[in-house]
Amino acid sequence: MINIAILGFGVVGSGVADVIAENADSLSQRLCGEKLNVKHILDLRDFPDHPLGDRVTKDFDTILNDEEVLIVVETMGGSHPAYDFSKKALEAGKSVVTSNKEVVATFGAELLAIAREKGVSYLFEASVGGGIPIIRPMWQCLAANKILAVDGILNGTTNYILTKMFAEGWSFEDALSKAQELGYAERNPAADVEGLDTCRKISILASLAYGSAIDPKKVHCEGITEITAADVAAAEEFDYRIKLLGRCADVNGKVYAITAPFLVPTEASIANIDDVYNGISVMGNAVGDVMFYGRGAGALPTASAVMADVLDVIRDCRKTIGWGPENPDIYCDYESAVLRFLVCADKAEDINHVFGVEAIEVRGKFYAITGLGTEKALKEKVASIDGARFIRVME
Amino acid sequence: MINIAILGFGVVGSGVADVIAENADSLSQRLCGEKLNVKHILDLRDFPDHPLGDRVTKDFDTILNDEEVLIVVETMGGSHPAYDFSKKALEAGKSVVTSNKEVVATFGAELLAIAREKGVSYLFEASVGGGIPIIRPMWQCLAANKILAVDGILNGTTNYILTKMFAEGWSFEDALSKAQELGYAERNPAADVEGLDTCRKISILASLAYGSAIDPKKVHCEGITEITAADVAAAEEFDYRIKLLGRCADVNGKVYAITAPFLVPTEASIANIDDVYNGISVMGNAVGDVMFYGRGAGALPTASAVMADVLDVIRDCRKTIGWGPENPDIYCDYESAVLRFLVCADKAEDINHVFGVEAIEVRGKFYAITGLGTEKALKEKVASIDGARFIRVME
Known part of the structure; x- marks a missing residue:
């Protein structure tokens, strides 16, 4: 019998x-032939009608001090006390499996180091992409x-x-309302629509890809709250779709990382990932x-990823996946990236004059796609036009 | 220094x-900090101009008897002598990493058993999907x-x-010629176009999914040589694409496995996998x-998968992924599967009369999609119409 404890008895x-x-x-x-046993569940609520209701405790020390518990599954969400409990569990020689992207993105390097020191595992497949295998394949x-x-x-x-703004022509606000109605968006949707959730996840993937902790606070982050139905329609005129991307790339040994809406070419495989699906290229x-x-989310898909980690720990409790401490020199200035941009202004002649390209009219606004240039240079040009805006284009 | 040997110095x-x-x-x-060293390369040819030309040997025993060689990479293709060399290497306590789907599909259970017995690994990530991570994620x-x-x-x-038959309206023969011209198809394309390659790969995935060796000879296999440009156009009329699928599924504890062209709904993610790309759902x-x-192929993508296995062996030489011997009772009769079908006949009234559905005319032939029924029942009906044919529809 292999005993595990679950911290947080919510959806995941x-x-x-x-x-x-x-x-x-x-x-x-x-x-x-071994059997898995959920010995303890930590939650502040009671679950009298759940078959495992008798396993619920409100006291983390019950779990920490139980030597029979080899694996702690942390599905609490939020930084505290999830980080503190994870750290204590690792220090006590227990492996920790988590779905908590906030803790992994912010405290990953520290917790991974403790796990290595103690000869146990800190695994986090479920922290990015829900059930999609991505951490281990990468x-x-x-x-x-x-x-x-x-x-x-x-x-x-x-x-x-x-997807709804594209397919139905809805405004951001209408699409958000519908997402809330369907339970896809929370009542306070800031972490999603302002890009923070994506930002944490791309930080985790960038840390994994480049071996240095990438601090989500140092990753430039924009959400989708400023995207209009006209922007989406204009992108379509140029044969693009607008997607909120987490991107990271190796630029001469430095790491370019950003979270922002991008124009994605319609023929790119990632452009055709719709609705609540996630896709990682x-x-x-x-x-x-x-x-x-x-x-990319949901109780059972996320649980599938958590359980893959649990099985992995059982097979090899010293399994290490991860990265080292932050290398402060690893970041490259995101404004130095050379891209094309979709620019939007109130007057066609402004775009023509400043960017030397013809603009098209979409719902009373004027749009054009610029030539290649740094983001820094682009921003200077955009600032010279009253009320102008831009969206980045993925090559 | 970790010494490996490569059997077969072709593309992979x-x-x-x-x-x-x-x-x-x-x-x-x-x-x-350890370094990898290619100590021997087995090939019948000489490679005097290659930097590793001095490692080439024509004698497998040189490799077999070299105790410094811990890992043998088998990229020869074909059953013999690849199977024989792999078996000898495993029996000698060396781990074997292979890209050879023919050997894995046919002899996998035996080689996996030898590896387990000897406490070494037999890994085969590259045998399905080229560089796409699929074996390990599954x-x-x-x-x-x-x-x-x-x-x-x-x-x-x-x-x-x-893809070309769909996008350009080409005949099978014209599309095959173009594929040969571009080097995507071999001069003797039988293993590809008759479905054998797909059949071996789905046998491997089914074995992995269901724990019993699935014999590719017991998997019903049809290729794409009979698919006409009219079939592809008719499928499009019904909002489907024709794709050659390897499919396996759990049907009440038995395994349904088949290789055949299928109509795939246009909105299914797998329908949009085009050109030489592979996709596995x-x-x-x-x-x-x-x-x-x-x-799904190519020198570097496939080498990427081979090297993932090599690194895995180095980290854990007792790594076991795989399946047991064939359970002869595991197969379910593919003709008992309940599907819809695209039927094609020379006369609309034949389809209407036998299937009770209206047919549409495409390039002088008549097509309709049937209701749900077993393949066995469908075949009896199709046989009652002179010159009629059918293609399966994926739900």
């Missing part, structure tokens, strides 16, 4: 319990590659909103372009 | 040597799932042909639908 935590119950036979087969299957770039649609809520110097696609 | 074998040379620094970093990342179904576009040559009972996409 209860999904983990469900997968363990539902797939008990096939899990036991994978574990050569780490293990693409291990012989230099990772040239990662482009990800990493947030289902914003992808749903942008990874470019390696040997493998070329590979893409991973699936549901 | 030389790609492996190229990746080791090109990414020497990052590989060494992954191996905590085995490891989806380990907590019951695999409900796998649908794969597993052969780039046939996918290129079907896996449905798990927890994760839902996830998809893996990338280049």
Whole structure:
């Protein structure tokens, strides 16, 4: 019998319990006959009607001091106390498996170092892309590659909103309301629509790809709240779709990382990832372009990823996936990136005059796609036109 | 220094040597400073101008008897002598990494058993999907799932042909000629266009998903040689694309496995995998639908997958991924599958009379999509109409 504890019995935590119950036979087969037992569940609420209701405790020390608990599954969300509990568990020689992107993005390097020191594992497959296998494939299957770039649609809520703005012509506000109505967006949607969730996830993928902790606070982050229905329609005129991307890339040994809406060419595989789906495209110097696609959230998909980590810990409790401390010199200035841009202004002649390209009219605004240039230079030009804006274009 | 030997210095074998040379620094970093050395290359040809030309031997025993060689990379292709050399290497306590789908599909269970017995690894990530991570994600990342179904576009040559028949309206013969001209198809394209390559690959994925060796000879196999430009156009009229799929699914504990052209709904993610790309959709009972996409062949992508296995062996030489001996009762009769079908006949009234559905005319032939029924029942009906044919429809 292998005993685990679950911290936080919300959507993901209860999904983990469900997968363990539902797939008990096939899990036991994978574990050569051993059975998994959820010995403790930490939550402030009671669950008197749940079959595991008698396992619920409000006291983390019960778990910390139980030597039979080898693996702690952290599905609390938020930085505190999730980080503190994870740290204590690792220090006590327990492996920790998490779906908590906030903790991994912010405290990953520290927790990974403690895990290595203690000879246990800190695994986080579920922190990016829900059930989509991405952490392990990047780490293990693409291990012989230099990772040239990662482009990800990493947030289902914003992808749903942008999909509806494209397919139905809705405004951002209307699409957000619908997403809230369907339960895809929270009542306070800031973390999603302002890009923070994507930003944490691309920080994790960039840390994994480049070996240095990438601080999400140092990754330039823009959300989709300023994107208008006219922008989406204009992008379509130029044969692009607008997607909120987390991007990172190797630029001469430095790391370019950004979260922002991008125009993605319609024929790019990532342009066709719609609704609440996530997709992550990874470019390696040997493998070329590979893409991973699936549901980026939800109880059972996320639980599937958590359980993959749990099984991995059981097979090899010293499993290490991860990165070292932050190398402060690794960041490249995002404004030095050379891109094309979609520019928008109130008057066609302003665009023509400043960028030397013809603008098209879409719903009373004028749009054009610029030639290649640095973001820094572009911003200076845009600032010279009253009320002008821009969106980056993915090559 | 970790010494490996490469068997077969063709496209993939030389790609492996190229990746080791090109990414020497990052590989060494992954191996905590250890260096990889290609000590021997087995080939009947000489490579006097290659930097590793002095490593070439024509005698397998040189490799077998060299105790410094821990890992044998088998990239010869074909069953013999690849199988025999792999078996000898495993029996001698060396791990074997292969890209050879023919050997894995046919002899996998035996070689995996020898590897387990000897405490070494037999790994085969490169045997399916080229560089796309699929074997390890299915085995490891989806380990907590019951695999409900796998649908794969597993052969780039046939996918290129079907893409051109769709996009350009070409005949099968014209598209094949173009594929040969571009080097995507061999002069003798039978293994590709008759479905055998796909059949071997889906056998490997089915074996992995269901734990029993699935014999490719027992998987019903049809190629794309009978698909006409009119079929492709008719499918489009019904909002489908024709793709050559390897499919396997759990049907009440038995395994349904087939290789055949299928009508795939245009909105399905797998329908939009074009040209020489491969894509594999896996449905798990927890994760839902996830998809893996990338280049399914080529020197460097395939070498990327081979090297992932090599690194894995170095980290854990007892790594076991795989399946047991064939369970002869596991196969379900493919003709008992309940599907819809695209039927084609010379006269509209025949289709109307036999299937009770209206047919549409496309290039002088008449097409309709039937209601749900078993393949067995469908075949009886089709046989009652002179010259009628059918193609299966993916739900």
